[in-house]
Amino acid sequence: MDKPSPTIALTTEDWPLTTDLGATASDWLALLKPRVLTLVVFTGAIGLIIAPVKMNPVLALTAILCITIAAGAAGAINMWYDRDIDALMRRTANRPIPAGRIAPNSALAYGVFLAGFSVILMALATNLAAAAILAISIGFYVFVYTIWLKRRTPQNIVIGGAAGAFPAVIGWAAATGSVNLLPILLFLIAFFWTPPHFWSLSLYASGDYERAGVPMLPVVRGARYTRWNIFGYTLILVASTLLPWALGLMGWIYGLSALGLGSAFIYYALRVLTDKQDATGKSLTKDAPAKAAFKYSILYLFILFGACAVDRLI
């Protein structure tokens, strides 16, 4: 008797090879981490606004678009690399890659293409200095933070925070073609803002990080040590925010804003430090002060950088 020849059921309208319905448009947008992008767009725009050179609005909008696309591209590559740990954390398990809606290689190709596109467009629309800093910021986020530091050291977000501090510098460089003291100070402010911001989050999300094996400070050194670090970095942050005023680079509107906002941030950090805790430093109030500090930190940076623009425009 002849053996039946192997048959392949070709995919058709009625008989596709898979039950996978494919990703939605919003899945592709979610790869860009849109919530993070709002802060990136804002700080990049502030860098442009406070620069002493007035840019053509079309080129200014293009520069902001490039910063946005670059940050999104870095986020997509980050999601590609972190897909294994994202699947283990409740907060990230439903992202398009761990949820199986977008193939990892597609996400990587998407991120790399957008990264290259944003850098080339920035160079064509503005100048090489801005494009170079943009490329460095993408490389820093992907290679230094995501691949090198994130899974190795509890100082990951301290050093990696530099990646998030670049947009204001890029905005300034797009307008002027160079970098001087003021954008460097804005870089420092965003740099020192990152630890209290992220450690406040990690205090109440440490279970997720522990499950995924990410050495965030509360996981490695405990909650009490983290609270002290939040307080310490908040003091450094507030001191750094006063520098542009003290050096005469910003006026009284910025100075008073930095003072008022900084005092409130210190208050929130103090509340995190003095939260009711057990012997190990874990919160007995469901981390209410840490949640409040995290929310305030976002508002803080928006208003502080907004005050920069107001100060410069008035």
Place this chain on the structure above:
Amino acid sequence: MIQGQKWTPEMRAEFNRRRRGRNYLLLAALGGFCILIYAIACVKLHEYGQMW
């Protein structure tokens, strides 16, 4: 043997809806890109006195 999967009408409709959404996103991105490049070209030419 590679076995195909039978799709219900609901799955087919959902697949079409998602594909349409992706296509519209791509259309918007490409359209935006064309407009942007045109606008940048106009500005650059204007800056160097080669237009208007």
